[in-house]
Amino acid sequence: MIETQGLGKIYGRGLYALRDLNLTIDKGEFVFLTGPSGAGKSTLLRLLLLQERPTEGDVIVAGRNLSRLTRNEVQAYRRTVGFVFQDFKLIATKTVFENVSFALRVLGMPVEQQRRRTYQVLKWVGLQHRLNSRPDELSGGEQQRVAIARALVNEPHLVLADEPTGNLDPDLSLEIMNLFRDINASGTTVVVATHDRELIKWVGRRVVQLEHGQLAGLPEAPR
Amino acid sequence: MTGVGYAFEEAWASVRRAGRSAAVSIGTIAIAFVTLGGFLLVSVNVQRVLDRWLESAEMSVYLHDDLSEELRTGLELYLRQQVAVAAVEYVSKERALERFRADFPELLDVTTAVAQNPFPAVFEVRLRTEGMDASAVDDLTTGLAGRGGVADVRYDRRWLTRLTGIVTSARIAAAVIAGVLMLGAAFTVAAVVRLSLHARRAEIDIMQLVGAPFSYIRGPFIVEGLLLGGAGAAVALLLIGVLYSAVGRWLGPDLTGLAGAGQLHFLGLREGVIMILGGLAVGAAAGTVASRSAR
Structure with missing residues (x-):
């Protein structure tokens, strides 16, 4: 599903965020990216989401070399990827329902289909009773569930999450991780960047440890 | 919903949200087009008189x-x-x-x-x-x-020819002035579109991340410029109409009769359509330039 070959990202004057990273993630896998701050976790996710381009090497996702995609192909690729951020990135002026359906509306999906799929996915994350609430009326955990619903509504093959529980307390973090486990159980590849060791232990999936932009080893957590 | 439908819906909402700044931008476009249309109106009528005089020379x-x-x-x-x-x-x-x-x-x-x-x-x-x-x-x-x-x-045709030359020069000067005003108007439209782009930054970020087509991302801003430009030109046409009727009443039949023009003529359908299309084009161009940062 995901393969990086000699991947490198340099910022500013020769500062390596990632260096010679060779990594393979299989289709349907659940992988944690972990490591201290500045290890390159978020950079790798940004490269996978094509928010940035690599300085060196290649990123291949589902057989496509992301470095070679045109601007329109980048947009088409992103339609197959769901994303979840630590700060939720919800639109404050829209309701829960609108935040999620927006992801379908801007893809030109018919209104009826938008409504049906939005409702289904909000029900799946347990927010069917908060459809008309605005983000500032929700708890952190609920906001993150809205963000997850938005990531899933377009039925992506790959879900990327950057510190999705960074702003949540331990109980809510477990709740969110359960959602990611369920997403993965349906066959979607999930990559979660986190530095929360307790959470990683609790979920118990493959861990990719990064340090100074390089692989620090591939410890296998119990599955 | 199609990209065009989405663009118009969002652009209209944005124009309504923009309120006063949208009105300012429509006003500046209208000023530019009143200048252009006013000169056009005067030159059409002067040319008509000159043609009549030339024919009877x-x-x-x-x-x-x-x-x-x-x-x-x-x-x-x-x-x-x-x-x-x-x-x-x-x-x-x-x-x-x-x-x-x-x-x-x-x-x-x-x-x-x-x-x-x-x-x-x-x-x-x-x-x-x-x-x-x-x-x-x-x-x-x-x-x-x-x-x-x-x-x-x-x-007596010689001085008429000279007068025609002066009218042509005045027309060129008017076109240059109107062009400069229009450039200013385009900058105002671009500024208003940039403001709405800034206001919708969060939405644009999400649109980019979910892989929305560029027509959906940039379309609303181009249409917003189009609406502002078209509205400006329409307001200008209305103002010119009001001015034309006021000037016609003020001059009365004497001056028009003296000029041998029979009566003053308003802009034709062709000139009106050109003005509206011009406004739409200026607005759309400004919107296109302003929306480039949304890519």
């Missing part, structure tokens, strides 16, 4: 009093053979005097006070207006001046 060939009948007939024949000449009419001294008395009865005393008829005989020559350049008329004037019996040649 005549060359007057004044003759010496002692001109023999033979020379006069020869001169008339010469005139009728010229390609630039459409018609020739001979007005004798006597007829010229009669015409003056008929046209200016209040000046009858002047004509009776002089012992002799002061009016010279004249050939009134109507010139062709179509397919004739100035050089043909110049050649005719030069040819006539060298012929015996000709006292003077007056051709």
Whole structure:
């Protein structure tokens, strides 16, 4: 599903965020990216989401070399990827329902289909009773569930999450991780960047440890 | 929903949200187009008057009093053979005097006070207006001046041609001024579109991340510019209409009658459509430039 070959990202004057990273993630896998701050976790996710381009090497996702995609192909690729951020990135002026359906509306999906799929996915994350609430009326955990619903509504093959529980307390973090486990159980590849060791232990999936932009080893957590 | 439908829906919502800044931008476009349309209106009417005057322009060939009948007939024949000449009419001294008395009865005393008829005989020559350049008329004037019996040649078309040149120059100057104003208006539209782009930054980020097509990302901003530009041009057209009617009432029939124009004419459908399309184009171009940062 995901393969990086000699991947490198340099910022500013020769500062390596990632260096010679060779990594393979299989289709349907659940992988944690972990490591201290500045290890390159978020950079790798940004490269996978094509928010940035690599300085060196290649990123291949589902057989496509992301470095070679045109601007329109980048947009088409992103339609197959769901994303979840630590700060939720919800639109404050829209309701829960609108935040999620927006992801379908801007893809030109018919209104009826938008409504049906939005409702289904909000029900799946347990927010069917908060459809008309605005983000500032929700708890952190609920906001993150809205963000997850938005990531899933377009039925992506790959879900990327950057510190999705960074702003949540331990109980809510477990709740969110359960959602990611369920997403993965349906066959979607999930990559979660986190530095929360307790959470990683609790979920118990493959861990990719990064340090100074390089692989620090591939410890296998119990599955 | 199609990309176009989405773009119009979002653009309309954005214009309504923008409120005062949208009104300012429509106003600046309207000022530019009022300038352009005003000049267009004036120049259309002036041109109409000039065309009328040009069509009726005549060359007057004044003759010496002692001109023999033979020379006069020869001169008339010469005139009728010229390609630039459409018609020739001979007005004798006597007829010229009669015409003056008929046209200016209040000046009858002047004509009776002089012992002799002061009016010279004249050939009134109507010139062709179509397919004739100035050089043909110049050649005719030069040819006539060298012929015996000709006292003077007056051709009132020369100053009309000069006036036409001045009108053309004024029109070019107006176009340049309107162009500069329009550029300013385009910058205002771009600024307003940038403001709405800034206000919708979070949405744009999400649109990019979910892989929305660029037509969905940029379309609303281009349409917003289009709406502002079109509205500005429409307001300008309305203002010009109001001004036209006010000026027409103020001038009354006297000035228009004096100009021989019959009545003032408003901009035609073609000019109106060009103005609206121009406004739409300026707005859309400004919106396109402003929305580039949304890519």
